[in-house]
Amino acid sequence: MKETTTLKRELNLMDATLLVAGSMIGSGIFIVSADISRHIGSAGWLIVVWLIGAFMTLTAALSYGELSGMYPKAGGQYVYLHEAYNPLIAFLYGWSLFAVIQTGTIAAVGVAFSKYLAYFLPFFSEDLKIFTIGSFSVSHAQAFSIAIIFILTYINTKGIKGGKIVQFLFTSAKLIGILGLIVFGFVFYKSDVWSANWTDTWHIRSIDANGVFGSYQGIAATGGAIASALVGAIIGYDAWNNVTFVAGEINNPKKNIGLSLLLGTVTVTILYVGINIMFTSVLPLQQIANTPKDRIGIAASQVIFGSAGTSIVAIIILIATFGCNNGLILSGARVYYTMAKDKLFFKKVGTLNKHSVPEIALWLQFIVAAILSLSGKYGNLLDMISFVVVIFYILTIAGIIVLRKTQPNIERPYKAFGYPFLPIIYIIMGIAFCGLLIVYKPQFTWPGLIITLIGIPLYYINKRSHG
Numbered sequence: 001m002k003e004t005t006t007l008k009r010e011l012n013l014m015d016a017t018l019l020v021a022g023s024m025i026g027s028g029i030f031i032v033s034a035d036i037s038r039h040i041g042s043a044g045w046l047i048v049v050w051l052i053g054a055f056m057t058l059t060a061a062l063s064y065g066e067l068s069g070m071y072p073k074a075g076g077q078y079v080y081l082h083e084a085y086n087p088l089i090a091f092l093y094g095w096s097l098f099a100v101i102q103t104g105t106i107a108a109v110g111v112a113f114s115k116y117l118a119y120f121l122p123f124f125s126e127d128l129k130i131f132t133i134g135s136f137s138v139s140h141a142q143a144f145s146i147a148i149i150f151i152l153t154y155i156n157t158k159g160i161k162g163g164k165i166v167q168f169l170f171t172s173a174k175l176i177g178i179l180g181l182i183v184f185g186f187v188f189y190k191s192d193v194w195s196a197n198w199t200d201t202w203h204i205r206s207i208d209a210n211g212v213f214g215s216y217q218g219i220a221a222t223g224g225a226i227a228s229a230l231v232g233a234i235i236g237y238d239a240w241n242n243v244t245f246v247a248g249e250i251n252n253p254k255k256n257i258g259l260s261l262l263l264g265t266v267t268v269t270i271l272y273v274g275i276n277i278m279f280t281s282v283l284p285l286q287q288i289a290n291t292p293k294d295r296i297g298i299a300a301s302q303v304i305f306g307s308a309g310t311s312i313v314a315i316i317i318l319i320a321t322f323g324c325n326n327g328l329i330l331s332g333a334r335v336y337y338t339m340a341k342d343k344l345f346f347k348k349v350g351t352l353n354k355h356s357v358p359e360i361a362l363w364l365q366f367i368v369a370a371i372l373s374l375s376g377k378y379g380n381l382l383d384m385i386s387f388v389v390v391i392f393y394i395l396t397i398a399g400i401i402v403l404r405k406t407q408p409n410i411e412r413p414y415k416a417f418g419y420p421f422l423p424i425i426y427i428i429m430g431i432a433f434c435g436l437l438i439v440y441k442p443q444f445t446w447p448g449l450i451i452t453l454i455g456i457p458l459y460y461i462n463k464r465s466h467g
Contacts, residue, residue, distance in 0.1 A: 007074055007248040007334075008356045010160045013256045013263075015168065016243050020264025022171035023239040023327035025178070025271070027112040027317045030297025032232035033276055037289040039229040041213055043280045044201035046288075049226065050276055052429075053233030054269040057240055059426040061265045062417040063397045065258025068244050069413040070403070072253030075338030076244025077396055083407075084399030087344060088459055093392050094339045095455035100372075100385045100448075102332035103365060105239065106325055107372040110145030113321040117144070119314040138374060146370045148322070152329050153366040159355035160249050163330040170323025177316040178271050181301065185278035188304045197280045211286035224440030227433050231386050231444060234433075236272065238389060239324075240265050242331035249334075254413040333361035343466045344459070384447035387437050394430040397423045 011019070036049050067080040075082075078097075082090035097103075111126070118125040118141065126141035156163040204222050206214035216222045243260055247253045250260075279288055279296055282303040291299045297317065301309030337358035340350025346364075353359040400416055400423055416423060438445050 006356065007352065008160060009249055009251050009253075011164060011246065011250045013251075013260060015164050016246075016250050016256055016260035017263045017267075018167050018171040019246070019327050019331065020240055020243045020260050021175065021267050022167050022323045023242040023331065024237060024264070024268045024324075025171075025174060026109045026321050026324035027116070028232075028236040029178075029272055029275060030313065030317055031294045032236050033279060034289055034291055034294035034296055035232045036229040037285060038207050039225045041205035041207045041285065041289070042201065042203055043197040043285055045204055045226075045229075046280065046285075047273060047276055049229045049233050050236075050273055052226075053230060053237050054265075054273065056234070056426055056429055057237040058262075058265050058269065059418075059422045060393055060397060061240055061261040062258075063400055063419075063423050063426070064241060064244060065261055065414045066400055066412055066416040066419075067396070067403075068247060068257035068261070069254040070407075070410055072247045072250075072257065073338070074246065074248030074334040076247055076335070077241055077392070078245075078335050078338060080244075080396050080399055081392070082342070084402045085395070087342065088456070089395065090342075091339065091344045091459045091462075092452055092455045094335050094344065095458060096385065096388055096392070096448075096452045097332065097335055098365070098368065099454075100451055101389060102328060102335075103368040104372050104385065106149060106328050106332070106365070106369040107145065109321050109325045109328065110149045110369070110373060111141055113148055113318060113325070114141035114144040116314045116317045116321070119310060142373050142376065145373045149325065149329065149366055149369050149373070152322075152326050153362050156326070156330050156333075157353065157355070157357060157359045157362050159357060160246075160330075163326060166326045167323060167330070170319055170326065174316060174320040174323055175267070175271070177319060178275060181297075181304075181313070181316065182271070182274045182278050184304050185275075185282055185300060189278075189281035190303070193284055194281050197285050207286060207289040209290060211290055220439075223432075224436050227436030228441055230433055231383065231437070231441070234390065235383075235386055237265075237268065238386075239328060240268070242327060245331040245334040258414045329362065329365065333358050333365050336361040336364065344462060383444055385451065386448070387434055387445040388448040388452050390430050390434055394427050394434075397426050397430075 033046060037046055040046060040049060071079045071083060073079060078090050078094045081093050114124045115126055124140050124144050126139045128140040130138045130140060130143055155166060204216060204225060206216070206225070208214060216225055240261065243257060247257055250256050279300050282300050283296065287299065288296055297313045298310050301313040305312055336345055336349050339345035340347060349358065349361045349364060351360060401420060
């Protein structure tokens with residue numbers, strides 16, 4: 001394998017924007033509002049939760065614009081943490097990304113693709129098992145998920161152009177599909193459903209499996225419910241930062257990364273808020289909370305399109321998940337590549353093939369994603385890691401303040417909007433979110449922390465091996 005030494009800058013502003021939007025939109029937007037509704041039981045607060053998630057995402061994206069202009073190279077958030085703090089903090093982020101955040105998301109999105117393909121081809125159902133040994137089994141959906149991840153990984157080993165084309169085609173198609181679903185939903189909305197959902201707009205309450213409303217006692221319990229609901233929204237918006245990972249392959253990165261973050265996150269925010277308002281116009285809140293397997297998108301589409309609704313949403317989700325996984329696969333490998341260049345990962349991972357892409361990093365990422373696909377635990381792992389994801393976002397945004405002090409003279413083509421107020425507001429909101437999770441959903445905190453902290457001995461072992 002012929003090795004090259006530099007990444008090629010072949011992604012323009014549109015490519016970068018589509019990578020932002022494409023990496024964010026998978027199957028989650030058609031599912032997670034069910035869990036949100038169970039926690040807050042209010043149409044108004046359903047939208048507010050998505051708006052809070054959007055505010056946090058947009059604030060973070062605008063802040064990352066400054067960092068991307070300062071350090072326009074592959075690795076993105078890993079590089080920012082390295083510059084603001086130290087190699088250990090950066091390594092822990094990269095390790096978490098490699099162990100669960102990126103690879104677990106790739107696995108989850110891959111299996112989601114297979115599940116929805118089963119609507120047309122039942123052979124790929126998660127209920128069909130290839131083999132079972134004790135409590136361990138492998139379904140057709142898991143096996144096909146690995147095949148899809150393999151195909152996308154292979155395409156991306158052949159150069160950035162192949163991944164760019166896949167991203168353009170599938171992200172454009174899913175944006176159009178989701179927008180079309182929103183428009184048709186409002187055209188065929190049900191006035192009685194709308195009135196019922198929006199009559200008691202701001203009453204936060206729980207909804208149980210029987211559709212019965214419960215109540216929360218005190219501000220703390222209400223805050224815990226909002227924090228629990230926000231987990232789904234934050235996961236739904238996550239992966240917006242993936243474009244920073246491929247900074248070494250973007251034209252005019254000092255300008256285009258920050259602009260693509262803004263354009264991509266605003267586009268997704270409009271679609272996410274729009275589709276959730278549409279859900280409340282065709283489905284009663286109790287049905288949103290208790291749709292079978294949380295498949296709200298399909299339930300809403302069936303109301304709008306009748307029997308064809310299932311197929312329409314299944315097609316949109318197939319397009320969404322395929323494009324989403326391509327973006328995740330393309331971008332994640334660049335972080336491990338940069339870590340290796342910094343002598344914080346396997347040396348071979350820091351090499352490029354003849355197509356100027358980190359092929360070994362791509363295949364290593366595939367192996368871990370495949371293992372997580374087979375484990376069947378990717379969904380639980382993603383919930384567990386949401387706490388850690390937000391901690392690293394907080395640290396990165398706080399890094400802007402740190403770098404303003406420690407590196408005041410470095411060129412800043414773009415400065416964080418609303419500095420220091422918006423970054424500080426994000427940090428406060430992030431800390432409040434994490435604190436409430438510690439109290440009300442500890443199962444979402446300690447497992448992720450353990451996974452991350454395992455990286456500490458790995459860091460020192462790696463450091464010793466490099467002398």
